[in-house]
Amino acid sequence: MESDGAGRRVLVLNPVSGSEDHVDDIVELAADHGFEIRKTEAVGDAHRLAREATSDADLVAAAGGDGTINEVVNGIAAADALDTTTLAVVPAGTGNNFAANVGVESIEHSFAVIEDGQRRTIDLGVANDRWFANSCVGGVTAEASCETTSEGKREFGVLAYVKNTLETVREFESLPLRVTTVEGPDGEATESWEGKAMFVLVGNCRRFTGARAAQANVEDGLFEVTIVEDAGTVDLLGEAALEGLFGRDSTHIVRRRAPSLTVESLRDSVQYSLDGEMLSTETLRLETNAKALGVLVGDSYRSNPDDDDRWPFNGQR
Numbered sequence: 001m002e003s004d005g006a007g008r009r010v011l012v013l014n015p016v017s018g019s020e021d022h023v024d025d026i027v028e029l030a031a032d033h034g035f036e037i038r039k040t041e042a043v044g045d046a047h048r049l050a051r052e053a054t055s056d057a058d059l060v061a062a063a064g065g066d067g068t069i070n071e072v073v074n075g076i077a078a079a080d081a082l083d084t085t086t087l088a089v090v091p092a093g094t095g096n097n098f099a100a101n102v103g104v105e106s107i108e109h110s111f112a113v114i115e116d117g118q119r120r121t122i123d124l125g126v127a128n129d130r131w132f133a134n135s136c137v138g139g140v141t142a143e144a145s146c147e148t149t150s151e152g153k154r155e156f157g158v159l160a161y162v163k164n165t166l167e168t169v170r171e172f173e174s175l176p177l178r179v180t181t182v183e184g185p186d187g188e189a190t191e192s193w194e195g196k197a198m199f200v201l202v203g204n205c206r207r208f209t210g211a212r213a214a215q216a217n218v219e220d221g222l223f224e225v226t227i228v229e230d231a232g233t234v235d236l237l238g239e240a241a242l243e244g245l246f247g248r249d250s251t252h253i254v255r256r257r258a259p260s261l262t263v264e265s266l267r268d269s270v271q272y273s274l275d276g277e278m279l280s281t282e283t284l285r286l287e288t289n290a291k292a293l294g295v296l297v298g299d300s301y302r303s304n305p306d307d308d309d310r311w312p313f314n315g316q317r
């Protein structure tokens with residue numbers, strides 16, 4: 001039921017995300033919870049439908065995977081309605097990374113969160129002129145992300161992520177890049193890294209560590225940046241080699257925290273994946289927009305995951 005005093009509720013539904021068997025359940029639950037339902041029919045519809053919805057709805061739910069959420073966030077931003085809109089997520093994609101990171105476990109659970117969840121104001125990222133909620137990844141990961149298996153998409157650690165990606169790619173050329181991170185509020189210095197990278201992983205809501213815990217601090221105005229350097233002739237698919245590469249003593253991983261950064265290709269255009277949506281460019285400028293959007297979150301969401309998790313920056317690893 002629509003709660004007292006609430007404005008209109010619109011649910012943008014991608015009927016072809018994930019295993020495509022979610023439509024009936026979501027339509028029924030959404031109607032029970034007072035939502036008007038707008039189904040997408042093609043790529044780009046979720047953006048348009050969300051943009052249109054903001055003119056008279058203050059709660060917009062995105063039902064689909066990370067790509068659908070990305071379009072909905074961009075639609076809300078295009079309507080200049082980030083300040084006045086609350087986003088809810090109904091996980092109906094393959095990996096549902098963003099939903100997991102904000103503590104939303106299933107379709108049924110998402111409607112419980114819509115009624116009783118907490119509203120947190122989270123950071124969003126902007127990459128050139130496109131918004132993203134979860135992560136921006138460049139390099140082989142981006143090119144391979146559409147081939148990644150659903151099981152692989154649920155693996156969160158950088159080790160599993162990189163291994164899974166490399167298994168889907170036979171030949172890979174590393175990227176000559178310059179990554180310049182800008183100084184942050186907690187003493188982070190402006191730093192420039194230049195070299196050959198296999199991956200550049202920029203997490204807003206998502207972190208890429210050796211651990212499986214996936215949620216980054218999404219209220220701190222900072223990205224968590226992980227550069228995986230080209231490891232040369234190592235057999236990358238060997239488990240032991242990967243442990244050596246990406247383990248705690250690794251010299252092949254560069255980590256930074258920064259409110260903004262620039263990734264410049266020293267060769268051709270690079271493919272980036274923004275929450276799974278592709279962008280190709282030579283120069284990518286990334287900025288956090290601190291506390292940009294209200295999102296309904298479940299109980300397992302942590303405003304500061306470092307309080308109960310270990311992260312390389314807090315000196316515990």
Ligand SMILES: Nc1ncnc2c1ncn2[C@@H]1O[C@H](COP(=O)(O)OP(=O)(O)OP(=O)(O)O)[C@@H](O)[C@H]1O
Pocket residue numbers: 014015016017018019040041042043044045046064065066067068069071092093094095096097153275276277
């Ligand atoms: N009706 C439609 N027909 C075809 N494509 C659509 C339609 N509606 C949305 N799309 C596109 O489907 C793509 C994939 O959707 P989405 O990322 O939400 O699901 P997924 O890939 O199954 O899940 P995840 O990204 O969480 O792994 C998006 O790029 C979106 O633009």
